[in-house]
Amino acid sequence: MKIYQTAMTPSCRRVSIFLKELQVEVPREELNVRAGDNLTDEFAAKSVNGRVPLLELDDGTTICESVAICRYFDEITKSDKGLFGTNAKEKADVEMWHRVVEFQGLYAGFQAFRNLTSIYSDRETCVYDWGVESKERLVQFLPQLEQRLAESDYVASSRFTIVDITTFILIGFAQNGLEIEVLATYPNINRWFDLVSSRPSFQ
Template sequence: MPTLPVLYDYLDSGNGYKCRLLLAQLNIPYTRVELDIDRGETRTPEFLAKNPNGRIPALELDDGTVLAESNAILCYLADGTPYWPSDRLAKAQVLQWLFFEQYSHEPYVATPRYILRHLGRQHPRMSEMPDRLKRGRDALSVMDTHLAKHDFFVGNRYTIADIALYAYTHRAHEADLDLTPWPALRSWLARVASQPGHIKMLPGD
């Protein structure tokens, strides 16, 4: 009997949450292993043997293959499902938003959140915040402009592009990013949260 896939994860990670959300919506059973990034649990020899980059999430498949990088995991899990379009252009557009999320969004929404939640307002990295938050607001504005004309990011339907961008956007307030100026973005957050099989990121949310 095949073993369940194993998700190496950290509960407070939006990148890990992307994978948990899609696994829940696809109703795929799995084993979750919590690794505390603040305690160096992703830097142990045991985990580095699985993912030499020493980051979560990582998904270990039943044949022992380990797949890293959250958006790559989303593409793998969603292949052949409605969450990953088969149309050539739509698939490229999903990838466009996945790349946007990693290069123009995550460093300026997720990283400020990490600084505030895990390092604190007295930490030297607070000096990064003004520039990061400016660029975070730029990314949110790009999203809002698109969402003013579309219910979702690609093909007017819910895909892994939405999952990827939802993960940290819905926690933007924890990064000192107020979403009040972007009504289309806020409406989209509500649409994502109403999707079948949706789960919340943290206990108590």
């Protein structure tokens, strides 16, 4: 098996941190998505969404979408770390917060970056105003996250879960990719960010 990735991209980093948490090593093939390595017919034939990360299994079948890849490894390793939750309520909370953080935070952030920078104008129509609006939606989501982390040590549960990995990727992307000053503005996000950053898998 192997993972096709562009290591520095947020979605690939999300999978890499998750695999480190599970202490699973998977061979990688590095692609340059900015140069269009994912736009070839060969890659399109392997991937439903045409993006990285993409997991290729030994039988030649493939899985795209970073959360689907994480879930696959969580299942096959029979992990007892409960990164997707342990009981009915916690699993539902993980699912709920994961969707909230992805749809209101990460997806908005990606749309902001792609449309403000026109980084992928060779493959999609970039709409600057949609970038501005998407960035604003992400900015408006941050107080909700701050409130949650004022009440809970971690985002979805009282323990570390996959949602903390996704949220860590989101905050790093907001700070560095979109120049939103998150950590200096929100003390509880800052407290949580220090907590998760100290985990070996985040180094």
